[in-house]
Amino acid sequence: MKSLMGLISTNYNIDEFGVLTEERPVASLPFGGRYRLIDFPLSNMVNSGISTVGLIT
Structure with a gap:
């Protein structure tokens, strides 16, 4: 998997918090x-x- 890059989108807003x-x-x-909370998708990847891994904010 050398040519693979993971992306995690953190661009969301939840008013419930x-x-x-x-x-x-x-x-x-x-x-x-x-x-x-970000630790879980990072650990999974x-x-x-x-x-x-890249983060989209």
């Missing part, structure tokens, strides 16, 4: 006190053998 997302994007919200 209210004040939590006024100052930062949804992808950077904490989950479980240890992780950020790396575990699938995709080492080049």
Whole structure:
């Protein structure tokens, strides 16, 4: 998979989070006190053998 690049779109706005997302994007919200929401798609791509990942904001 050397010629493969993964793209993750973080360009979304969810009004349900209210004040939590006024100052930062949804992808950077904490989950479980240890992780950020962006960690899960990044981990999935790396575990699938995709080492080049781009973020679209």
